[in-house]
Amino acid sequence: MMGSAGAFYAAHALCVLLSVVCVLLVAHWNSSYREGFAWDGTAKQFNWHPVLMVVGLVVLYGNAAVVYRVPLTWRASKRPWKLLHAGLLLLALFFSVLGLCAVFDFHNANRIPNLYSLHSWVGILTVGLFAAQWVVGAGTFLLPCSPLTVRTLVKPAHVWLGGAILVLSVVSCISGINEKLFFVLKSSTNGTKPYPQLPPEAVLANSLGVVIIAFALVVLKILSHKSWQRPEPRNEDEGYRQVSVDES
Known part of the structure; x- marks a missing residue:
C-alpha cells in the first residue's frame, strides 16, 4: 500500500507539474508572439x-478529476471532496464558457x-457535454434527496463520460x-x-500540444489505476448515512 501511495504521489506531482507548464506555455505564446490580451474585438x-x-477544459478539469484519488483523503468524509470536485469543475466550466464568449465576440466584431x-x-460539443455532465x-x-438507486445507475456513465470529455478537450485544444x-x-x-519552416512560435505551440497530451495521459492513468481508487463502503447506503452523521 505504501509503495502504491508513493507511486500515486509521483504521478500526481507530474500531473501538477504538467499543469503549470501548460498554463505557462499558452500564456507565453499569446503574450509574446500574439501581442497580448484585451477585450476590444481585436485579435x-x-x-x-x-x-x-x-x-478550463484541460488543466482545471483534469485536476478536478483526480481529487478523489489522493490517499490522504480516504479516511475523511467524502462530502468536502465532492464539493471541491464540483467547485473546480464549475470554475473550469466558467473559464470554458468565457473562452467561447471571447472567440464568438471577436468573430462577430470582425464579421x-x-x-x-471541425475544431x-x-x-462546442465538448463544452455542451461538460455543462450537461456537471x-x-x-x-x-x-x-441529499437524490435516491441511492439513481446514484448507482448514473455513476458508471458519469465516470465514463468524465474521461471522454477530457479526451474531447484534448482533441479540441490540439486541433485549435x-x-x-x-x-x-x-x-x-x-x-x-x-509554418512548414517551423519558426520559434510553431515550436512553442507544438510543444504546448505535446504537453497537453502528456497531461491528459497522466490524468487518465491516475483515473484507471485500480489501487488508486478511493475505497467505497460495502454498503453504500450506510456510507451515505455515515457521511450525514459526520457532517451534523
Whole structure:
C-alpha cells in the first residue's frame, strides 16, 4: 500500500507539474508572439480563447478529476471532496464558457463566420457535454434527496463520460492550436517564417500540444489505476448515512 501511495504521489506531482507548464506555455505564446490580451474585438481579444480553454477544459478539469484519488483523503468524509470536485469543475466550466464568449465576440466584431471548422464543432460539443455532465452530476451526487438507486445507475456513465470529455478537450485544444498556426504563419509577409519552416512560435505551440497530451495521459492513468481508487463502503447506503452523521 505504501509503495502504491508513493507511486500515486509521483504521478500526481507530474500531473501538477504538467499543469503549470501548460498554463505557462499558452500564456507565453499569446503574450509574446500574439501581442497580448484585451477585450476590444481585436485579435488581442481572441488571444483569451486559447488561454481560457486550456486552463478550463484541460488543466482545471483534469485536476478536478483526480481529487478523489489522493490517499490522504480516504479516511475523511467524502462530502468536502465532492464539493471541491464540483467547485473546480464549475470554475473550469466558467473559464470554458468565457473562452467561447471571447472567440464568438471577436468573430462577430470582425464579421467572421462562427462554427465553420471541425475544431469549433468538437469544441462546442465538448463544452455542451461538460455543462450537461456537471448539472446531472450535481443533481445526482450533491443533493441529499437524490435516491441511492439513481446514484448507482448514473455513476458508471458519469465516470465514463468524465474521461471522454477530457479526451474531447484534448482533441479540441490540439486541433485549435494547429488551426491557429495555419492561420497566423501563412507566409513571411506577416514578419514570421511560414509554418512548414517551423519558426520559434510553431515550436512553442507544438510543444504546448505535446504537453497537453502528456497531461491528459497522466490524468487518465491516475483515473484507471485500480489501487488508486478511493475505497467505497460495502454498503453504500450506510456510507451515505455515515457521511450525514459526520457532517451534523
